Amino acid sequence: MRFGRRLLLAAGLTLPLIAAGNASAKSAWTRPAGLAPDDSIALWPEGHLAVPAGLVESVVQRSDDPNASDRMLQGITRPRLDIFRPEKPNGAAVILAPGGGYRYVVVDKEGYELARWLRDRGVTVYVLFYRLPGDGWADRSNVPLADAQRAVRLVRSRAKAEGIDPARVAFGGFSAGGHVATSLLTRFDAKVYAPVDAADALSARPDTLAAFYPVVSMDPAIAHAVSREKLLGPAPDATRAALYSPERQVRADMPSLFLLHAEDDNVVKVENSLRLQGAARAVGVPCEAHYFAKGGHGFGLMKTAGLPVAAWPELLWNWLAARRIV
Numbered sequence: 001m002r003f004g005r006r007l008l009l010a011a012g013l014t015l016p017l018i019a020a021g022n023a024s025a026k027s028a029w030t031r032p033a034g035l036a037p038d039d040s041i042a043l044w045p046e047g048h049l050a051v052p053a054g055l056v057e058s059v060v061q062r063s064d065d066p067n068a069s070d071r072m073l074q075g076i077t078r079p080r081l082d083i084f085r086p087e088k089p090n091g092a093a094v095i096l097a098p099g100g101g102y103r104y105v106v107v108d109k110e111g112y113e114l115a116r117w118l119r120d121r122g123v124t125v126y127v128l129f130y131r132l133p134g135d136g137w138a139d140r141s142n143v144p145l146a147d148a149q150r151a152v153r154l155v156r157s158r159a160k161a162e163g164i165d166p167a168r169v170a171f172g173g174f175s176a177g178g179h180v181a182t183s184l185l186t187r188f189d190a191k192v193y194a195p196v197d198a199a200d201a202l203s204a205r206p207d208t209l210a211a212f213y214p215v216v217s218m219d220p221a222i223a224h225a226v227s228r229e230k231l232l233g234p235a236p237d238a239t240r241a242a243l244y245s246p247e248r249q250v251r252a253d254m255p256s257l258f259l260l261h262a263e264d265d266n267v268v269k270v271e272n273s274l275r276l277q278g279a280a281r282a283v284g285v286p287c288e289a290h291y292f293a294k295g296g297h298g299f300g301l302m303k304t305a306g307l308p309v310a311a312w313p314e315l316l317w318n319w320l321a322a323r324r325i326v
Helices: 005-011 023-027 108-119 140-157 176-187 225-232 238-243 271-282 308-322
Strands: 039-042 058-061 071-074 080-084 093-097 124-129 169-174 208-212 256-262 287-292
Touching: 080 108, 080 140, 093 108, 093 140, 093 176, 108 124, 124 140, 140 169, 140 176, 140 225, 169 176, 176 208, 176 225, 208 308, 225 238, 256 271, 256 308, 271 287, 287 308
Parallel strands: 093 124, 093 169, 169 208, 208 256, 256 287
Antiparallel strands: 039 080, 058 071, 080 124
């Protein structure tokens, strides 16, 4: 299912075809105030990436409810940051990596919704649309991490222009985006791409990091099978699986960590978070973890009504405040 220019514009997704869109299509659309991002920036210079042959971006709407959009972006050819700017920036920046099983990247539920919630509290928010490892990219297993590293560096390089403090940059990830995040947690300085400009001289280590019902381990006993296969291929050896299992790569200098998981998650087992929490504690890194009996998988902000897990955004906010991010 693919949409035309007008619907893509309304979605707030700045695909390459939009940039070349005609004026009549743009003038026919009135942007809903505050719903779409304020800007979008490419992670990499024009022409830098060798896009796999035949790869085409598309947006799929998974919701029939006009008041509850649930879009996903497939075949990402232009990794980018969609920016939500507050009226009065408080100096904090948060980069969000939505999930999607490394098959697609969710737009609303784990991206724009939390971005707007944080933006309304003064945070400058960047929603990361990262490359997907099963789409034919060279060095498939490292492309999500490369995009995450580049995102942190690019945000820091723009700190003065955006009114943010480069020492108050947090990173958060949901589900497979939680694997992007926790890979960054433990491998923020891994050499997974060659520097392309001055931004790459900056640190890719976030000042703190949150992972929400995250894919973490590549251990077949608890791994999310689809994410594992997309990232590593059908039969990775034990050494390779360990390298891409963040709970096996913890280090004392990694950022402090916030974890959120529902114990009844039947998609990504709660043991992913439990193992990472234990590993972080073993190396002396602060880790605040919240586990809820009910919530399932992929609850985001909108699927928590009537459940104790509905308190999670405030828990996150208080943790960010305690870490002096907000």
